[in-house]
Amino acid sequence: MRNTRTVFEFLFTAIISGAIMLGSADICLAEKAQSAHKSFKGEVVEKAGALAIRSEEGATYQLSENEARRQGRQFKAGDKVEVTVNENNAIVDVHLEGEKGKHNFVTGKLVYVGKMRKEIKLQTAEGEKSFPLLLQETKTGGLAEGTEVTVELNEAGTVIDLHKGKH
Structure with a gap:
């Protein structure tokens, strides 16, 4: 009887400790994911007949003219631009340099x-709302229906980022 109780206490302690560690790791990963965006200044350049953005460090990023339109x-x-x-x-x-972006969170x-x-x-307090995704892979993989999420919308109302839970 005493051995059973000792085993139960050990398992209970191990489960609680594991849950605390996993919860801490989840919080750390969520904070890291939320800060994964990088902003910088650059210049629009023509590259191979299309527009691209060259950062001040020299990296080049493809610019979708259709998405911009x-x-x-x-x-x-x-054009001097600020990029995320x-x-x-x-x-x-x-955005053009100096032009402030106004993003909304839902x-x-x-x-x-x-x-x-x-x-x-999304099912919001105001009812169901649909939003276009800038990129299909915007962190949507592995999210179950009913999961509470916060989407970040750019000025055009397009989802540019998504986070689990409230933002």
């Missing part, structure tokens, strides 16, 4: 992520 922006070679890239070094936001429960159409639907 959908957001009501037109860039030309020589995600953890995959994909451009998620570009929190809700995940209804679905469209595979055919790049969009996400």
